[in-house]
Amino acid sequence: MNSQPISSDVYQQAGEWLERLDNGPLDKLSKRRFINWVDAHPTHKQAFESMLATWSSAALERALIDAQQNITLKERIRYTPPVRWWQAAVLCTAVIVGVITWQFSSPQPTLIIHQYATDNGEVRSVTLEDSSVLTLGAASDVYVRLSDNHRLVNLKQGAAYFDVTSNKQRPFEVKVGSASVVAVGTEFNIDRGQYFTDVVVHEGAVEVTGGPDESPLLLKAGEQVRITGRTLGDIRPFDIRRTLDWRSGWLELDNASLHYLVERLNRQSAKAIRVDAPALNDLRVAGRFRLNEPQQALSLLAEAYGLSVNETPEYYTISRHP
Template identity: 30%
Template sequence: MQRRQSVKNKIDATAAEWVAREDAGPLSSEQSAALAAWLAADSRHLGAYGRMHAIMMRTDRIYRGASVDADENQRAEGARGRAWGMRLLAMAASLTLVAGVAWFAMERQAGVHATRVGEVAHVSLEDGSEITLNTDSRVRVRYEQGRRGIELLRGEAMFDVAKDPQRPFVVNAGGTQVIAVGTSFTVKRSSAQVDVLVREGIVQVQEQKQELRLLRGDKVRLATRAAPVLRRVDDAEVRRELAWRNGMIAFSGQTLQEVTQEFARYNRLRIRLADPGIADLEVVGMFSATDPIGFSRAAAQSMQLDMALGDDEIVLRARATKKNQ
């Protein structure tokens, strides 16, 4: 996550420097060749170069203002100002990179690990345990002498726990504690509930005065002001529940409304149902978690729906029936 952002910042800074050089005067043949090679090296370079030129054009309009009769001294001053503006932009990109790296370092030093929307990340802990973070999730690791503490601050995570009977592995999710010694389980936290699924081994779940012992294949939902809901799930459902680790989400009879809510966890592009009548249609299948467009096209084809793609949403509606003439 941080590496991708740092690469983007470096590209933007380099593009800004090239545009500033061009604005200051004609490039030499060697510089022109170097610029051409840089643009050809990566498709992202051309995009950044175009963005910086657009910024230069806007800056040029600001310096020119409404007058078309500026004298040579004013135009020269404007050129110097634009060049300084591009240099400042390059400096800002570099400072953003430094600030991002510093923030990332402080987060890691505090034991905090996080993912953005659509990302999945793996974290290796000092004792050999592993955490897999789902989309838009955040944990804080606090290992002590007699306790391996994890706080799930947001989202969902899978914990593959190395055995150590002397140091229990404790996950806190709001008011819920999940305690294990050596096992594999997931915890999903939302504002209204906490879900725990045991993939291997045994875990204890504590909430207020309640305590539950979960075995492999047990899944419990602990909702606010409601009794725990415990049920057994088979291996096939466990695999579906954990498909997100490979960037997929699986459905086995969920309603179209529930499916749109699940896709919203992984994407900024939302799926909107324009007709209430299609909300209860059932969905079966496995789909890429970060491809709502691909899912919507498949749903439109299989469910006889119309699909419209906008700037920030996908709209699904019942297909209009043709009337007999």
């Protein structure tokens, strides 16, 4: 079969897959996406193999082999390896992967894939290709995949505010672990913590689901819900005009746990903040704390609740007074 012209977009997508595979084996969903992408058009396989020929990586080879697990091969192509042994091993794997067909639905052409992350104390605003605006809070990490009929964001950690461009043919979905938040055109905030995730809708409405087999919940502007694992809490109202979130630089709490406060201050602090006794994490606190000045917030916390804050070159430690 003669080679077909390959667009620059396809080469970019092939390079992104190579980088992801070079970071180690893919998870189950990523394997499906990779196989769907390879199978979507002959030029995808051509671009992937041509770039793979100059990419020497044992980790990449292992990831490609892993991607074949539990997938049915339709056929195997006869292959003559090049002179260098590492190219032979890796390219043979690529040829096999190129003829794999995933056994589920037909693939969706990928438009663009990105990963965005922020450091401690950093806030970043990104305009996506569909004109939606994603604002990342400090110490946050997201993976974005836009296809012709679906917009998907995986919030791996931290907080993000979404200003979604309306498009009924391309739902906008945010995955947070097993839970998902689906919108068409709206503005909402998601804050993912260690033990639960808070979803707050500022404009429009979103559909929140705790897991693939759970019943969805409709959340409208001026409402919020807390997700714990696969469990959705009760819908609670909030005043959009008065409620402060991380974008303001302030954190306003009413009967929240000390763990909740410390987790969010740690996203801003250059030094790690830790609590010396597990039971102290459950202490209930309230007040307004300036996020970008964690040392000042800790001083106010200590004064209001009779705590001690000890500082070393590496971290702050919160403890009860002796």
